[in-house]
Amino acid sequence: MSNRKCRIAVVAPASRLSPDVADKVRAVAGSLYPDERAEIFFHPQCFLSHGHFAGDDESRARAFLEVANDDNIDAVWFARGGYGSCRITEAVIRGLKEPARRKTYLGYSDTGTLLAALYRAGFEAVAHGPMVQDILREGGDAAIRRALAWMVDRAPKTLEPTVNGSNKTAAFNITVLSQLLGTPLQPDLDGHVLMLEEVSEAMYRIDRSLFHITSNPSIRRVAGIMLGRCSDVTANEPDFAMNEEEVARFWCDKSGIPWLGRADIGHDADNKIVPFGSSV
Amino acid sequence: MSNRKCRIAVVAPASRLSPDVADKVRAVAGSLYPDERAEIFFHPQCFLSHGHFAGDDESRARAFLEVANDDNIDAVWFARGGYGSCRITEAVIRGLKEPARRKTYLGYSDTGTLLAALYRAGFEAVAHGPMVQDILREGGDAAIRRALAWMVDRAPKTLEPTVNGSNKTAAFNITVLSQLLGTPLQPDLDGHVLMLEEVSEAMYRIDRSLFHITSNPSIRRVAGIMLGRCSDVTANEPDFAMNEEEVARFWCDKSGIPWLGRADIGHDADNKIVPFGSSV
Numbered sequence: 001m002s003n004r005k006c007r008i009a010v011v012a013p014a015s016r017l018s019p020d021v022a023d024k025v026r027a028v029a030g031s032l033y034p035d036e037r038a039e040i041f042f043h044p045q046c047f048l049s050h051g052h053f054a055g056d057d058e059s060r061a062r063a064f065l066e067v068a069n070d071d072n073i074d075a076v077w078f079a080r081g082g083y084g085s086c087r088i089t090e091a092v093i094r095g096l097k098e099p100a101r102r103k104t105y106l107g108y109s110d111t112g113t114l115l116a117a118l119y120r121a122g123f124e125a126v127a128h129g130p131m132v133q134d135i136l137r138e139g140g141d142a143a144i145r146r147a148l149a150w151m152v153d154r155a156p157k158t159l160e161p162t163v164n165g166s167n168k169t170a171a172f173n174i175t176v177l178s179q180l181l182g183t184p185l186q187p188d189l190d191g192h193v194l195m196l197e198e199v200s201e202a203m204y205r206i207d208r209s210l211f212h213i214t215s216n217p218s219i220r221r222v223a224g225i226m227l228g229r230c231s232d233v234t235a236n237e238p239d240f241a242m243n244e245e246e247v248a249r250f251w252c253d254k255s256g257i258p259w260l261g262r263a264d265i266g267h268d269a270d271n272k273i274v275p276f277g278s279s280v
Numbered sequence: 281m282s283n284r285k286c287r288i289a290v291v292a293p294a295s296r297l298s299p300d301v302a303d304k305v306r307a308v309a310g311s312l313y314p315d316e317r318a319e320i321f322f323h324p325q326c327f328l329s330h331g332h333f334a335g336d337d338e339s340r341a342r343a344f345l346e347v348a349n350d351d352n353i354d355a356v357w358f359a360r361g362g363y364g365s366c367r368i369t370e371a372v373i374r375g376l377k378e379p380a381r382r383k384t385y386l387g388y389s390d391t392g393t394l395l396a397a398l399y400r401a402g403f404e405a406v407a408h409g410p411m412v413q414d415i416l417r418e419g420g421d422a423a424i425r426r427a428l429a430w431m432v433d434r435a436p437k438t439l440e441p442t443v444n445g446s447n448k449t450a451a452f453n454i455t456v457l458s459q460l461l462g463t464p465l466q467p468d469l470d471g472h473v474l475m476l477e478e479v480s481e482a483m484y485r486i487d488r489s490l491f492h493i494t495s496n497p498s499i500r501r502v503a504g505i506m507l508g509r510c511s512d513v514t515a516n517e518p519d520f521a522m523n524e525e526e527v528a529r530f531w532c533d534k535s536g537i538p539w540l541g542r543a544d545i546g547h548d549a550d551n552k553i554v555p556f557g558s559s560v
Contacts, residue, residue, distance in 0.1 A: 051521030052484055083484040086491045179488055182462025183495035204332055204363040208459055211366045215463035241331025 003037065006152040008075045009067035010042045010132055013092075014110045015082025016054035017046040017132060024135045028144045038152050043067060046079045053084045061088040061095070064114075068092075068100040075151040080133030081109030081173075089117045089185060096121070104151050107131050109199075109267065112176040113185060119170070119276040120187040128171035128195075128265065129158070129273040139269040150273045160195065160264050160272040162226070171195040171228070171265055171274035178209040181216050187276075190221040193260060195274055196248075197228030199267035203240035206230060207247045214255035224258035229266030283317065286432040288355045289347035290322045290412055293372075294390045295362025296334035297326040297412060304415045308424045318432050323347060326359045333364045341368040341375070344394075348372075348380040355431040360413030361389030361453075369397045369465060376401070384431050387411050389479075389547065392456040393465065399450070399556040400467040408451035408475075408545065409438070409553040419549040430553045440475065440544050440552040447503070451475040451545055451554035454510075458489040461496050467556075470501040473540060475554055476528075477508030479547035483520035486510060487527045494535035504538035509546030 010022070022042045029038045045063030048055030055063070067073050092114065104125040105118055112128065119126045129150060130143035137143065149155035163169050170192045177196065180186050196213070198206055213219055230244040242250070245262070252259040264272045290302070302322045309318045325343035328335030335343070347353050372394065384405040385398055392408065399406045409430060410423035417423065429435035443449050450472045457476065460466050476493070478486055493499055510524040522530070525542070532539040544552045 049518075052516065052518060083488060086488060179458065179492045181492075182466065182498075183492065184497070185495070186462065208363060208366060212459045212461075212463065215465070217464070218462075236332065238329075238332060 003035070005037050005039055006074045007072060008038060008040045008077050008151055009070070009073045010040060010046055010077050010079050011060070011063045011067055012046040012054035012079035013060050013064055013088055013114055014054065014084035015052065015080055016049050017042070017079040019047055021133060021135060022046065025132050025144055028135065028141055029148055032145055032148060033152065038148050052082070054079070057087045057091070060084065061091040064088065064092050065095040068103070069095070069097045071099040073103060075104035075106065077147065077151065078107030078111040078114070078131050080131050081107070081111055083110050085111050085113040086179065089113050093117050093121055106147055106151060108171070108271065109173050110176060112172045113180060115276060116172070116180055116187045117185045120185065124277065126276040127273050128276070130271050134269060134271070137269045143269045143271060146273065158273045160274045162193070162263070163274060166278060167223070168192040168278045169195065169274050170276050171197070171263070174198040174206060174209045174213065175201060178212045181212060181219070186218065189219060191223050193224055193226060194219070194222045195226045195228055195263035195265050197263070197266045198230040198244070200232045200234060202234045203236045203242065203244065203247065206233070206244055207240070207242070210247060210251040214251040214257055220255055220257060222257060224260035225252055226260045226263035228263040229268060231267050285317055285319055286354045287352060288318060288320045288357050288431055289350070289353045290320060290326055290357050290359050291340070291343045291347055292326040292334035292359035293340050293344055293368055293394055294334065294364035295332065295360055296329050297322070297359040299327055301413060301415060302326065305412050305424055308415065308421055309428055312425055312428060313432065318428050332362070334359070337367045337371070340364065341371040344368065344372050345375040348383070349375070349377045351379040353383060355384035355386065357427065357431065358387030358391040358394070358411050360411050361387070361391055363390050365391050365393040366459065369393050373397050373401055386427055386431060388451070388551065389453050390456060392452045393460060395556060396452070396460055396467045397465045400465065404557065406556040407553050408556070410551050414549065414551070417549045423549045423551060426553065438553045440554045442473070442506070442543070443554060446558060448472040448558045449475065449554050450556050451477070451508070451543070454478040454486060454489045454493065455481060458492045461492060461499070466498065469499060471503050473504055473506060474499070474502045475506045475508055475543035475545050477543070477546045478510040478524070480512045480514060482514045483516045483522065483524070483527065486513070486524055487520070487522070490527060490531040494531040494537055500535055500537060502537060504540035505532055506540045506543035508543040509548060511547050
């Protein structure tokens with residue numbers, strides 16, 4: 001633990017944040033770091049509204065690039081998921097400059113699209129973990145503390161327990177990864193332990209997405225798949241007769257990808273940090 | 281119109297059919313072809329039940345191969361969609377023999393996975409169009425008559441109006457095509473007019489799937505995209521502020537794929553026939 005300040009900029013590449021959520025997170029940061037080592041800047045773009053999104057595509061891309069390319073910012077923290085990252089990823093990647101490489105990026109769910117693209121572009125401190133909006137979950141304070149402890153101190157206790165610094169890892173929402181396959185944003189995950197989680201999808205959709213993911217020739221070169229939590233699984237008509245672990249094991253078996261068990265990630269307050277690559 | 285009999289075999293690669301639906305379709309075929317030129321055989325597999333599916337994966341694959349490889353069958357007609365084709369497609373493609381090439385295949389929705397794989401394997405009479413279960417739709421008799429008129433007589437009036445025999449065409453459900461991208465089942469659609477339709481998805485999902493489809497380098501070589509009907513669009517929270525045509529035009533514009541207007545296909549009784557390739 002150092003005494004260096006960590007300047008964290010929050011942007012919302014997908015859905016909008018409400019100002020009271022920002023206030024709640026500021027309060028948690030203040031109590032956790034009374035020495036103000038965690039300095040959080042909420043970009044005004046977070047609070048814009050444009051249909052489904054936190055501002056139009058241009059506003060969201062511009063805000064991302066402003067903070068990513070700013071040498072005075074140490075970490076870019078995504079406000080929340082929802083939907084919209086894929087609409088700005090191409091513009092973001094095109095506009096990134098050298099200072100962008102020297103910072104941490106943290107998010108999950110829909111913003112996995114950006115994590116994938118940044119990792120593919122060779123960025124070294126990209127991680128899957130809690131976002132600002134997680135403060136609204138039951139026990140959400142813990143998720144915010146974990147995110148901050150990762151960004152500020154790289155605290156080892158924040159990590160998914162199987163992450164050990166020597167294995168290469170990556171984590172994604174199942175649907176979000178599926179929607180990147182076969183596009184120029186698909187990252188090279190050869191030799192990685194791939195952790196996958198899902199929320200609010202019916203079991204037949206989880207099954208279909210895992211067919212998709214495990215049928216991809218590049219994905220077949222991962223070291224193995226670990227399944228995080230699949231929460232709020234919506235009704236399947238008729239009953240699917242397999243649960244998410246049976247489905248994941250089925251597709252691992254069929255594709256020859258090693259099944260490596262369960263991962264401690266998911267759309268919940270317990271969502272642990274998974275760095276992309278082997279840099280811990 | 282010839283006097284030759286058309287022997288049609290119905291199998292259910294995805295969800296199960298109920299026997300009374302089969303009876304209804306037999307009645308329509310009998311009244312349309314009192315000379316019995318349309319001879320429909322419902323494989324008993326159609327009525328099996330195994331969790332989500334019309335029998336387990338092995339039963340569904342075996343039934344498909346029995347009828348596809350039978351020289352006494354002229355057409356394989358899919359009972360219905362739902363979900364499950366992707367689980368058997370690899371086994372089906374592996375097991376196909378020479379007689380399978382000499383017949384018509386007709387279906388849409390989830391069974392688009394099989395159409396894609398058959399077309400990719402060089403089959404020449406693969407088409408997107410009504411299935412047996414469509415008799416349950418309002419005005420569903422017309423869909424059944426259209427399917428039969430295509431399989432029995434290749435009646436030109438059954439075709440989607442822009443299909444002219446010289447342009448190459450293909451049609452898919454948006455989600456089903458998305459879930460094939462980057463897998464060995466993805467067909468080569470270079471130079472094809474690609475017609476897309478959707479049912480029961482929220483607008484943000486349609487947007488995300490069209491991001492996925494139009495970002496694929498191989499799909500970017502299509503002659504253009506036509507949008508069929510997107511029906512029963514589920515609620516988007518907040519309102520998406522774009523309709524399906526605006527979304528499709530947006531992604532065509534962004535990807536450089538020509539926007540070719542609306543197609544007369546969809547999850548409804550008006551769903552016209554779209555042959556894969558240029559064979560009419």
